Amino acid sequence: MSANQSTETGSPRSIRGSEAEEKLRGVDEVLLDARDVEVHFPIKRGVIFDKTVGYVYAVDGMTLQIRKGETYGLVGESGCGKSTFGRALLRLEEPTNGTVTFAGTDLSTLKGEELRTKRRDMQMVFQDPLSSLDPRQTVESLLLEGMHAHGLTKDKEAAGARLRELLQAVGLPAAALRKYPHEFSGGQRQRIGIARALSVDPQLIVADEPVSALDVSVQAQVINLLEDVQEQFGLTYLVIAHDLAVVRHISDRVGVMYLGSLVEEADADGLYATPLHPYTRALMSAVPIPDPLIEDHREQIILAGDLPSPANPPSGCRFHTRCPWRQEELCDTERPQLRVVQIDGVPASHRVACHYAEQIHSGEIERHEVDAMAIDPAANEGGPTVNTQENVGGQPFSTP
Numbered sequence: 001m002s003a004n005q006s007t008e009t010g011s012p013r014s015i016r017g018s019e020a021e022e023k024l025r026g027v028d029e030v031l032l033d034a035r036d037v038e039v040h041f042p043i044k045r046g047v048i049f050d051k052t053v054g055y056v057y058a059v060d061g062m063t064l065q066i067r068k069g070e071t072y073g074l075v076g077e078s079g080c081g082k083s084t085f086g087r088a089l090l091r092l093e094e095p096t097n098g099t100v101t102f103a104g105t106d107l108s109t110l111k112g113e114e115l116r117t118k119r120r121d122m123q124m125v126f127q128d129p130l131s132s133l134d135p136r137q138t139v140e141s142l143l144l145e146g147m148h149a150h151g152l153t154k155d156k157e158a159a160g161a162r163l164r165e166l167l168q169a170v171g172l173p174a175a176a177l178r179k180y181p182h183e184f185s186g187g188q189r190q191r192i193g194i195a196r197a198l199s200v201d202p203q204l205i206v207a208d209e210p211v212s213a214l215d216v217s218v219q220a221q222v223i224n225l226l227e228d229v230q231e232q233f234g235l236t237y238l239v240i241a242h243d244l245a246v247v248r249h250i251s252d253r254v255g256v257m258y259l260g261s262l263v264e265e266a267d268a269d270g271l272y273a274t275p276l277h278p279y280t281r282a283l284m285s286a287v288p289i290p291d292p293l294i295e296d297h298r299e300q301i302i303l304a305g306d307l308p309s310p311a312n313p314p315s316g317c318r319f320h321t322r323c324p325w326r327q328e329e330l331c332d333t334e335r336p337q338l339r340v341v342q343i344d345g346v347p348a349s350h351r352v353a354c355h356y357a358e359q360i361h362s363g364e365i366e367r368h369e370v371d372a373m374a375i376d377p378a379a380n381e382g383g384p385t386v387n388t389q390e391n392v393g394g395q396p397f398s399t400p
């Protein structure tokens, strides 16, 4: 049930209706600007003295902008750094390098109270609502917590009215206020998680796998709810997900992440119609199409091997150890930057981090069988290394 469907007593009243409209009007305005963001976790060893022996390069050069009112979808396989990046945007994880500018303010310049106040504008919705909601708190107390922290509960009556509005917006009955999280189904708990994020009237919501822990039957309801409250409250979203269908449905633009950075970014329709990066093509080819005729004839790229360890990422193009189009020149040695491609019909907003995107698209470079290059897990120290068949011991895999 969507938020709008849930209002039997009339249409839902937005918390700040006119502001919501204002937010949506400024749709081309950049709300969040992340530049070269890196999050490197130190790997410590030692019994008495902790010695840093290497780093996990979880986020390693993420640059993206999110415009006011849009939904930016971030996809990539498990462990590529999506959650760490989402947390770094809100400074829940301290970036090692790079800048995050939110509504014109460089967040790295904020400390203590200033940062806490700013966080009101940026909220998170988590994958697992049960573990993100304190089981000892009633829904009322969960919703009031953030409002209280930001001084939004001074007028008791207004706070009560606001609680009712929030519940109505997420399609829960007023009686839910007195219940505890375990008394709800998974979908309802995610509604509470969304209401809690909305309670402080944020501008940006980072939704990290918001439906992947839910039954397929309720996923669509929660996605619809996210869309409804976006419109109602003029929200901007970063939606992190590994499910390409979810991302396509909800996103205006999509970024594809591989081992800590973006490999492709485009409008959702453009990306799905013309995926240009070999990794994106592989991801897309793994999504089943319900039409057997199309399914039988479409491109299938099966990537063997796991995501290399972010503690020892491959040199050059991070995807070169698994890329069926890898070339002798450049791929192993030079890290490709996200760039506009020279392909007819592909707009400048569609950017790809591949040295050979044009030649791969035209067919000039053909797909070939490749020997996967395993990364030596012992070689963690000292950052990215050049991986050759000699120093890593090849583990062959082939692409059909």
Ligand SMILES: Nc1ncnc2c1ncn2[C@@H]1O[C@H](COP(=O)(O)OP(=O)(O)OP(=O)(O)O)[C@@H](O)[C@H]1O
Pocket: 041, 056, 057, 058, 076, 077, 078, 079, 080, 081, 082, 083, 084, 085, 242, 310
């Ligand atoms: N606090 C930490 N200390 C060390 N390494 C970490 C820490 N948090 C995350 N990592 C590592 O950073 C990498 C990226 O993790 P992250 O959770 O951001 O990936 P993800 O893309 O969200 O994956 P998933 O789809 O499974 O949620 C992983 O290798 C993870 O093990």
Ligand code: SF4
Pocket: 277, 278, 279, 317, 318, 319, 320, 321, 323, 324, 325, 326, 327, 331, 336, 353, 354, 355, 356, 357
């Ligand atoms: S730069 Fe080379 S290895 Fe990387 S995706 Fe392009 S062709 Fe493949």
Ligand SMILES: [Mg+2]
Pocket: 082, 083, 084, 208
């Ligand atoms: Mg994650």
